[in-house]
Amino acid sequence: MSTPAYRGLTWDHPRGYRALEAAAAIVAPTHGLSIAWDRHPLEGFESHPIADLAQRYDLIVLDHPHVGEAVAHDCLLPMEQVIGADAVAALEPAAIGPSLVSYRYGGQHWALPLDAASQVMAYAPARVGTPPQTWEEVNALASREPVALSLSGPHAALTFQSIVASLHAGGRPEERFVDPHTGREAYELMARLTGDATRARIDQNPIALLEALSNGEDIALVPLVYGYVNYARTGVAFADAPRGPVGIGSILGGTGVAVSRRCAVTDELRAHLLWLMSEEAQTAFIPAHEGQPALRAAWADRQVDAAWNGFYSSTRATLEAASLRPRHDGAIAFQTEASARLREGLLAQEPAATVLAGIEAAYTRHHTRGTET
Template identity: 80%
Template sequence: MRAPSFRGLTWDHPRGYRALEAAAATVAPAQGLSIAWDRHPLEGFEAHPIADLAARYDLIVLDHPHVGEAVAHDCLVPMEEVIGADALAALQDAAIGPSLASYRYAGKHWALPLDAASQVMAHDPARVPTPPRTWDEVVALARAVPVALSLSGPHAALTFQSIAASLARGRPQDTFVDPEIGARAYDLMARLMTDATRARIGQNPIALLEAIAQGQDLALVPLVYGYVNYARRGVAFADAPRGDAGIGSILGGTGIAVSRRCTVTDELRAHLLWLMGEDAQRRFIPAHDGQPALRSAWADPEVDRAWDGFYSATCATLEGASLRPRHDGAIAFQTEASALLREGLLAEEAAAPVLARIEAAFARHHIRGTET
């Protein structure tokens, strides 16, 4: 009898595909199924409608801002129907930070947290042997060494939100940001529009980390999505900078979702549960360049040693990370808000008019009273 066959889509970085492809080659056949994984660029997260991907793939690796769009188009199967409420309850306790909670929307979970990440600090340990702890210390350091903000693509809005989260917890339901907190976050970003920031404004997190790894003229990025792969290449990581409310960071990472076109079999269910289990998360995934989502993996001394202390250096940030807007239209808003922030910062524009344009964009992309 032929094994059930499934097609999946993940992102084109070793952290995104290596463990999944290795599991498809070695674990899935023993479980009685066949999985083929395609890849798309990191930017494909923002560029491609989730409904179109769900029409072509059984399994989709996505990030949490897509869930509102997915629910609006009814293109994913809730995980309550895939692995059951009991398994989800156990995973809720086991997943680090809000990794699983980020995929709960409209009363259901729409993905399993395969990979966990948040914006953390990255630095060259030779140039910055002791990383700054606060935003004031980051600003002071930027006068002495090259410090760059991560502002490419959606990351201008993500950096802004992380800074805002360090200044005050929570945000309004029907607006994007509290005006006073938004102005303070924008002004802090304006103070960090250094020559290094301007020179690297088009570089995504991977390019920024690559620059530090290669010894280019970049000493520190205060907020950049952590990639464990670079810990072995000379990049040091630390918790995100602290503000009045403590560490502020916006959750990243990815989840594995099941499309409506997929026929869920016992074999597939077993594979998904294996991917989220202790053995895969603490051994198989880290051994294949992945970044696990279980708290036990992040706290495992063996895993931490193997990756030069990346997990212990950044786990506090992940535990306290905040969520992005997830409503239908969140991706389009994130793109527009980032462009508005970049334009305003490059032009040295004051906070008020830039934030007014961002709030207008939020109103266009978000229906008042809907879940965010």
């Protein structure tokens, strides 16, 4: 009998591929299957149509804003069908923050939370010392050190949403993207931080920003950037996201592993997926191969935390408090358009009302009334 062979796609950063490739080489054969992992760049991971990928791959590493699109195109298998409803339910209390629930849409889960992340604070400890805890303290630091916002690609909208979450409790208002008053306050805060450091790095994605901090370039702090444990060993320090009046504001990132409808699910594949989500894999194998686990047990493990210079304990509260992005079919197109409009407005110093009106118009175009968000 031949060994089941699968083709998977993940993203081209050590956090995205090393643990999966090592598991394919070391563990998958013990489960009686073969997996070949391809990679695509971060920008492809953030925006490439899932339906297209599902035609070519059995396993797809994705993030939660894609689930509405995937359901609309009926291109993924629900995890209740792949590993069973009981196994999915068992992950609910085990997964950190909203990592599992972020993939629940239309009453089913469309990926397993392989990796957990949210926007956190990253800084150069030699320049910053004690990191700021509030947005007022971030503004004060920016008056004497180069502070850069993460605004490239979709990250302008994500930074905006994280700030909104720190200013206003209760989520998005019905049929709107943001409360007008809160949106204006968040935009004006971003405008104050769109100085020379932000403008010089307007096209740098989170990886490039963290590389700049790691290399000792002229940047002291990024108040909101997706946390990458890998850089905790290269001179970058991490802390919880800045607090506003209602506490920490951060938008969930991380990745899940999804199964396409072209995939023939076997017992061997099921065993491998369950192993990837096991406490054994999440607290030992994945961190040992530069991955960023999604189980709460791994984030609370003292040995894992010490091995990565306190990254997990320094940012855990942010991940537990993280909010979800829009996930409806059209969310990726909206995210792209809203980010472009925010960048344009911030660079041109446009008033908040003009920019926010454009964002709300985009949300209306890309969101069908009555659909899940």
